[in-house]
Amino acid sequence: MTKRKVDLVDIDAETGEEVIGSSAVTNLWNILFRIVAVFAASGLSIIGAGSLVGIDTMTAVIMAGTLGVANVIEKLARAFLDDGKLSASEINYAFSAVDKKAE
Numbered sequence: 864m865t866k867r868k869v870d871l872v873d874i875d876a877e878t879g880e881e882v883i884g885s886s887a888v889t890n891l892w893n894i895l896f897r898i899v900a901v902f903a904a905s906g907l908s909i910i911g912a913g914s915l916v917g918i919d920t921m922t923a924v925i926m927a928g929t930l931g932v933a934n935v936i937e938k939l940a941r942a943f944l945d946d947g948k949l950s951a952s953e954i955n956y957a958f959s960a961v962d963k964k965a966e
Contacts, residue, residue, distance in 0.1 A: 880950040890949060894939065897954075898932055901961045905931030931961055 906928030913923025938957035943949055 878950060880952055890954070894949075894954060897958055898935060901931045901935050901958065902928035904961055934960060 906924035909923050909927035910920060913920055935957050938960075939949065939954070942953035942957060
C-alpha cells in the first residue's frame, strides 16, 4: 500500500479564498487544537501575576485561559454568522489576538 499525499488547502469557489481542508472535520480539528493552544498560552502567561495580587495560581491560570478561549470563540462565532462559513483568513483573524504570527 502506498501512502498518498493529502492536500489540506482548497480554494473556495465563491470567494476565491484558501479554505483549510476539504471538509468541516479538518477545520474543526484545526480550530480545536488551536483553542487548546490559546488556553495554554493565555493561562501560562499569567502565572506570576496572580501571585502578586493574592490569587491562587491555578485559579489565575484557569481564569486567564478561559478568557482567552472565550475571546477566540466569540470572534469565530461572529465570522460564522456573517456567511455561514469559516475561511482560513477568518480563522487566522480570530486567533490573531493571541498569536501575532497568525495574520
